Amino acid sequence: CIRELDAWGVGRARKNGHISQVQAPGHDRPRCVYVDFVNTGPAVSKTLRAQLQRTSGVRRTGDLLVTELALADGACVGAHAVHIATGRTITIASKATIIATGGLTRLYARNSASLNMGGDGYALALGAGAELIDMEFVQYFPIGHLAPRLVGMDPIMWDPFRYKLGGKLVNAEQREFLGEEGRYATARDHATRAILEEVAQGRGSPHGGVWLSFEHCGETELRAAFGPIIDRLKANGIDLTRQAIEVAPMAHYHMGGIRVDADMRTAVPHLFAAGEAVGGANGANRLSGNAITEALVFGRRAGERAAALAARTPMPPAVGAAPARAAKRDINPAAEIVRLQ
Ligand SMILES: Cc1cc2nc3c(=O)[nH]c(=O)nc-3n(C[C@H](O)[C@H](O)[C@H](O)COP(=O)(O)OP(=O)(O)OC[C@H]3O[C@@H](n4cnc5c(N)ncnc54)[C@H](O)[C@@H]3O)c2cc1C
Incomplete structure (x- = not known):
């Protein structure tokens, strides 16, 4: 998938003619490829x-x-949808359907998500009779921006800074409590737990996180690494040569999701799932860089299996409109979450 995407022109960073690879926290060798540090996803x-x-x-x-x-008859034959611009409801008939609606981290107060990551796919799957697994496994990005106020910039932008420049993650006593000594080496789950522990022990920063400092880097080093981003930080009143910033964990990725088999089939006939909507591929913690690769590898598999099924399936007869929903006032959401876990 990495080579295929490269052939399609994704433009990965290269060194001496080879695709550049960096070692992310928790990995045992450099195996993360990127476009540039802040633009790989887009x-x-x-x-x-x-x-x-x-x-x-x-x-x-x-x-x-x-x-x-x-x-x-218990099988998925399409989807009901609302046209956002007009509010019109429409129904799409399909021989095979893939849920690829991403994760749910938007539901958390502090998150790195865009607006469309509210967990819709889980509700769609559950409503159709599919199973969910590991719904309690939410990944927190340990060094999400906390303070001072940062406008128009990605709250997880400190990740590339740490890849390139190391940086020092320190508590209120100015101690590097992860024992990293300026390296970026601790996996997200361990770092998150350690930060919360520092805060709980009263060694946190004023807004309830810890300090991330690049004050040991000179202006020239910062500019060589991040050029125009340094100016955008300055426009936000942040001068990294003179101040540390406050960071704290934020919801970033969902390891849980729809249960699928090795062919990406859910428990509902003719319904597949792929990408972050799927649960189970990463266990209780995902290592950096494994989400896009997972979405690409298993997305391909879901597409191939769904296409093969569609090729031997007749188009379902006219699919009716969405059934009117009965109000579910007797459901207690908290009890429902416990039941599903
Ligand atoms: C800020 C950030 C940085 C990241 N950086 C990395 C990284 O460097 N490396 C890495 O491996 N992973 C990274 N990840 C994780 C990775 O990007 C995601 O896990 C991955 O993009 C998920 O892809 P997806 O196609 O499954 O879902 P998404 O990319 O989330 O796409 C889901 C799509 O479904 C649509 N959708 C949702 N609900 C509905 C609905 N009801 N009806 C119609 N459409 C719907 C959404 O609008 C969206 O277009 C990052 C995540 C974030 C938030």
């Missing part, structure tokens, strides 16, 4: 969209919010 999305444009036989549609899956 570059991958753009490349996939461009490749889709070049591919014939794929009909695309947008601005639809899927609200429910359509079922017939």
Whole structure:
């Protein structure tokens, strides 16, 4: 998948003609590839969209919010959706359906998510009769920005800073409590736990996190590594040569999700899932860099299996409109979460 994406023009960083690789915390060797440190995700999305444009036989549609899956005799036969611009409801019939709606971290007060990561896919899957697993396994990004106020910049931008410059993660006593000695080496789950422990022991920063400092780096080193980003930080009133910033864990990724088999099939016939919507591939903690690769590798598999099934399945007869939903006032959400776990 890495080579294929490269052939499609994703533009990975290279050194001496080879794709550059960095070692992320928790990895035992350098195996993370990137485009540039802050643009890998958008570059991958753009490349996939461009490749889709070049591919014939794929009909695309947008601005639809899927609200429910359509079922017939227990099998998935399509989806009901709302057209966001007009509010019109529509129904799509399908021979095979893949849920690829991403994760749920938007549900958390502090998160790195975009607006569309509210866990819709889990509700769609559950409503259709599929199973969910490991729903309690949410990954926290340990060094999400906390203070001072940062406008228009990614709250997890300190990750690339640590890759390139190391940085010192210190508590209120100015002690590097992770024992990293300026290296970026601790996996996210361990770092998150350690930060929360420092705060609980009264050694946190004023806003309830810890300090991340690049004050030992000179202006020249910072500019060589991050050029225009240093100016954008200055526009936010942040001068890294003179001040440490406060960081704290924020919800970043969901290891749990829809249960699938090795062919990415859910428990509902003709319903597949892929990407962050799927649970179980990472256990209780995901290592950096494994999410996009997981989405690409298992996304391909889901697509191939769904296409093969569709090729031998007749189009379902007209799918009816979404059934009117009965108000579920008797459901206690807290009790429901405990039951599902
Ligand atoms: C800030 C940030 C940085 C990251 N950096 C990295 C990284 O460097 N390396 C790495 O491996 N991973 C990284 N990750 C994780 C990785 O990007 C995600 O796990 C991955 O993109 C998930 O891909 P996906 O296709 O499954 O879901 P998404 O990319 O989230 O796409 C889901 C799509 O489904 C749509 N959708 C959702 N609900 C509905 C609905 N009801 N109806 C219709 N459409 C719907 C959404 O609008 C969205 O377009 C990062 C995540 C974040 C938030």
